[in-house]
Amino acid sequence: MTKLKSRHILGISHLDREEISFILDTAESLKEILDRPIKKVPPLRGKTIVNLFFEPSTRTKLSFELAAKRLSADTVGISASTSSVVKGETLIDTARNIEAMRPDIIVMRHSMSGAPHLLARYIDSAIINAGDGTNEHPSQALLDLMSVKEHFGRIEGLNITIIGDIAHSRVAHSDILAFSKMGAKVTVCGPATMMPPGIETLGCHALYDLRQAVRDADVVMALRIQKERQGMALFPSEREYARVFGLDTSIFSVIKESCVIMHPGPINRGVEMSPEVADSSRAIILDQVTNGVAVRMALFTLLLTDSREE
């Protein structure tokens, strides 16, 4: 494979297995740049990347920005608080105006599912979905794949267990699709109030018992409990959540010796994961963050360089 079939990165649901492998291979080869003394290469010189963030983000925004800079692209960041959205401009108008200034890629985060899909119908720039509502967060899933592959040397055949708010997590959504597409077996676990209907149709199976869900896992991923996405409390208290679904050191006696712990961040320490677990040698959470930059470099490269035929 020498090019992506997709013009945009809207979601894992739009990518096939071959494309995902291609992105991961590219990311692996680019990662070494991050360890050089001079962390900059020229391939995207003269290209412009706009980070259009309608929702607060620290890690993802910084990761995209660093990825662009490592490749010598120019970046501009727009966040909701400074945008014309507050003046009542429609999303389509905002995007068309940005488009008129000729960027090459728009990286977009929005609180509503399908917002990047909407823009993709109206503008010509490539769009990377950096998280849309409760739908998808494809670059996060790609970096999770990369981290797992880096650790185990493969993805196929592994047992991946995702714990937490499955219904409101775009990370869970993209991860379920991504890991199952790559041949892993995905199990999700969480309060039934946070389990969407028909979750199995995404390619996973659901369990309510944490210990049962993690027993055979090669990877246990805890999700951030996102209070900001919930209309009302979906569990009685953080205390109870931590006791039923939180990962603390007692989990080490249940999980396999080789099992690793992941988290997309930011962690609510003491809620979904105790500090001892987050800081343990089992955790590969910071590797995920590093790989995030590499994966995003790969996405920019593949969307912008000549390897993608027009």
Add this chain to the structure above:
Amino acid sequence: MTGKVMSAILLKNARIIDPSRDMDLTGDLLIQEGEIAEVGPGLEGPEHALVVDLNNKWVVPGLIDMHVHLREPGQEYKETIETGTRAAAAGGFTKVACMPNTSPPNDNEGITRFILDRARKAGNCQVLPVAAVTMGQKGQGLTEFFDLLNAGAVAFSDDGVPVRKASVMRLALEYALNFDALIISHAEEPELSAQGCMNEGLTSTRLGLKGIPNAAEDVAVFRDCCLAELTGARLHIAHVSTKGAVEIIRRAKARGVKVTAETAPHYFSLTEEAVEGYNTFAKMNPPLRTEEDRRAIIEGLRDGTIDAIATDHAPHESLSKECEFALAANGIIGLETALPLALKVLVREEGFSPLEIARLMSQNPASILKVEGGSLEKGKSADLTVIDPDLTFTLERDSLFSKSFNSPFLGQSFRGKAILTIMEGQVTFDLNGLLKEG
């Protein structure tokens, strides 16, 4: 030709479908002075009569849509009474009942009279205003039923929003008893539907959209059926979309509760999968459900649990639909696709007879609303629709009479539509110029 009163029209060799007499046979029909003057074989009209050979096309009583949104007053950029009734005539309708969620809402005599006045001036289709149940559709104090009925309202509904409190719904049903008035329920439990923007199910999970469970409709339908039973008043359930609601209504009817129900063509034609790709033209409330629900709706229509097909014609300007899915307005236009969809899905796919369609789209709505219609008997007002069941066409944005084009059926091909609509003897739609004189 629209609006011109023809002194006499003789429709020859028509397939005359009259549900009021259970009649479906080939014959002629003479219209004189706004009335159906004669129906039978081998009719001879007066010398000046305009004679049209229909060549076995169907003649049905003028279609009646008991659930439309005409948007006037207040949202004339979406639709006006003039454009909405023109779309109605083009869809074969001679009467439409318009919901009160205008701006301001139709909660007083003045607005009811305004709507009727506008409709009369347009002359495309008779408009039957449905007035609000509560002042400002706020779910609190009742509107003046007596006054509104005198002004021309045919029923009461807070459509667009449910009557939230069971106590207020009970009060409305009880008060309606005084006038034998009809209460139309937009059955939705807002505590369960809040923030939802499509059906809760596999597709909502796949698209990451907040869902509305069937239960939001079912519990509200059940509540209102219980209240109709308690009070003995006449209740009509609007836009039924779930399997559960069909079953609840079926049982209530069996117990003798005075409940009737309608569904919209999209609920027997489409499922939640139409939302795929964040298609805002497939966003409505209640939302498109699953295939299982669609099947149940069709069975409900077949066994008479659902009495009527109503479009819930809900025009929206493009701005309300070309946006983020969760922000997009609910509703689609339906007046110009209702009959084609009924012919496609119910007649061709499901084997409904033309007589059954005429019952669902004319006779039953007339009897629920207690207005004249649904009959081709001699002496009745000449409200009728000529249908060419074999005419093929593609639904194009530019050919729509509605001011808006928010339809999930754009670009689709259909077979069968209304080609001539006559209201009180006046030609309100004539696709092929059949009645063009000279």
